[in-house]
Amino acid sequence: MSKDICQIIYVDDERVARARARMHDEQTIADLAETFKVLSEPTRVRILHALSEEELCVCDISAVVQMTSSAVSHQLRILRTARLVRSRKDGKMVYYSLDDEHVRNLFEEGIRHLEEG
Numbered sequence: 001m002s003k004d005i006c007q008i009i010y011v012d013d014e015r016v017a018r019a020r021a022r023m024h025d026e027q028t029i030a031d032l033a034e035t036f037k038v039l040s041e042p043t044r045v046r047i048l049h050a051l052s053e054e055e056l057c058v059c060d061i062s063a064v065v066q067m068t069s070s071a072v073s074h075q076l077r078i079l080r081t082a083r084l085v086r087s088r089k090d091g092k093m094v095y096y097s098l099d100d101e102h103v104r105n106l107f108e109e110g111i112r113h114l115e116e117g
Contacts, residue, residue: 038082039106043067044075048098048107051085055097 023029039045043065050056050064062072076096079085086099098104 035082035084038078038084041075041078043071044079044084045107047072047075047079048084048103051096051098052104052107055088055095057093057095061096 024032039048046065047061050061056064058069058072058076061076062069065072076085076087080087083099084103085096088095088097098107
């Protein structure tokens with residue numbers, strides 16, 4: 001028998017009720033899963049890392065991640081749709097930054113989780 005599952009079947013109704021009461025609605029769960037899906041692509045994580053300290057234009061991001069501007073723009077579109085980055089136009093330049101502190105915290109907590117192991 002596996003060490004990863006209980007050896008008997010017993011459901012603690014009170015614990016189940018508390019866990020269910022804490023559960024978010026299905027749409028929130030689906031939206032969170034979609035966010036993690038967007039973050040599952042290493043290039044997008046590298047772009048978020050590049051933006052973690054300051055805003056950058058597409059050309060700057062392209063140089064940092066060593067990809068074409070077209071490829072970076074495609075990834076930025078996905079990140080913007082997922083509300084992980086935002087853009088700001090300044091004359092002929094478009095600058096990208098993390099959408100808010102939650103994105104920075106999500107990134108930093110992920111790194112901390114890996115480092116602490």
